[in-house]
Amino acid sequence: MSRFALVVLCVLAVIPGSARGQSPAIEPVHVAAGTVLTFHIQTRLRPIGGDALDAFPVGTVLRVKILNAVDSRVNGDGAEFRGSMVSSLALGNDVIVHPDAQVRGLLALLRSRSHPEGFRYELIVTGVTENGKAYALTAFLDPSLVDPGASAPPVARVAAKSN
Numbered sequence: 001m002s003r004f005a006l007v008v009l010c011v012l013a014v015i016p017g018s019a020r021g022q023s024p025a026i027e028p029v030h031v032a033a034g035t036v037l038t039f040h041i042q043t044r045l046r047p048i049g050g051d052a053l054d055a056f057p058v059g060t061v062l063r064v065k066i067l068n069a070v071d072s073r074v075n076g077d078g079a080e081f082r083g084s085m086v087s088s089l090a091l092g093n094d095v096i097v098h099p100d101a102q103v104r105g106l107l108a109l110l111r112s113r114s115h116p117e118g119f120r121y122e123l124i125v126t127g128v129t130e131n132g133k134a135y136a137l138t139a140f141l142d143p144s145l146v147d148p149g150a151s152a153p154p155v156a157r158v159a160a161k162s163n
């Protein structure tokens with residue numbers, strides 16, 4: 001009988017200490033067409049090009065008007081979105097990218113080490129086209145590449161301005 005009691009005691013001790021699995025629900029992202037979002041340049045996808053965008057530091061702000069609605073419940077991982085620049089990017093007196101330049105981006109499902117659900121959706125700007133010249137870049141809603149975690153949700157999920 002003492003062995004049975006020992007087994008029951010061990011089982012009861014293990015149950016409350018079991019790790020909780022990650023939730024299968026991923027916080028959805030919905031951005032209406034016409035919404036203006038602030039993205040932050042992180043790194044260049046192909047920095048070898050030596051174009052004018054190489055001079056902009058990490059964290060440079062891109063204000064982008066989203067031209068087509070993005071909804072993670074409808075659009076899957078890797079879905080493209082289009083946008084246009086709201087403000088210009090300038091170096092000194094030289095305007096490198098003018099307002100209304102075309103912006104392209106992706107809805108991406110990213111693995112998130114610190115996020116309680118394990119994954120999160122993120123909008124990523126992958127390029128800007130100005131007068132037929134395409135610039136490759138990477139820009140996120142969050143100003144840093146570090147996982148924002150559950151306590152700091154991206155701007156698109158909290159308060160997005162519409163025109």
